[in-house]
């Protein structure tokens with residue numbers, strides 16, 4: 001009997017560490033059942049980074065840009081680009097940070113530290129960094145979530161994890177690989193998140209791109225309302241270098257940086 005109690009204790013402890021504290025509570029299970037009832041049986045037709053419903057820029061003539069930084073997590077993805085973050089803080093440049101549950105578990109102290117700084121918003125990059133699908137669509141060798149229930153866990157369990165450590169529920173969700181299927185997009189909205197992608201791919205995820213190429217992509221690609229994607233979990237210095245060179249140039253061109261949450265109404 002005693003060993004069974006101990007086993008249950010460790011099981012609960014383990015699943016708490018893995019999924020955040022709320023995944024087994026009644027409210028969570030009930031809302032997951034509602035989502036399963038609502039979306040199961042609908043066959044997705046599109047699997048893309050650009051499907052209808054996904055936001056990718058701010059619709060404006062104002063010279064504003066949003067920097068979004070993903071923290072992907074996992075074996076090779078748990079790094080922290082301290083130089084980049086310190087640069088943002090020193091220069092008071094706001095950014096929207098998309099974190100996975102994996103990254104948060106490996107860097108909880110840093111996630112809390114960043115959440116306390118009003119320059120940054122912590123947003124949802126999924127619990128396990130999976131492409132968001134209701135039928136296991138696959139991209140770049142990564143298998144997406146398998147069912148509505150699985151996709152719900154990917155989004156909602158991480159939203160609750162973020163709320164637990166930051167006190168604020170995330171408003172935006174970007175899956176691992178940034179791919180959604182069309183049913184998963186509807187599910188994303190139903191959980192209270194806006195599906196959020198980008199208009200400028202910095203290219204920092206491609207290891208062979210030198211910093212100059214990342215720099216050029218930002219300077220040549222920029223338009224009023226652009227949203228840049230880069231990573232804060234890769235500390236090889238390329239994006240930091242490119243961004244540091246780009247900021248004075250962009251400022252000269254009349255641009256300033258904003259957080260996505262301040263411009264929700266004009267996302268397109």
Ligand SMILES: [Zn+2]
Nearest residue numbers: 070072176177
């Ligand atoms: Zn990622």
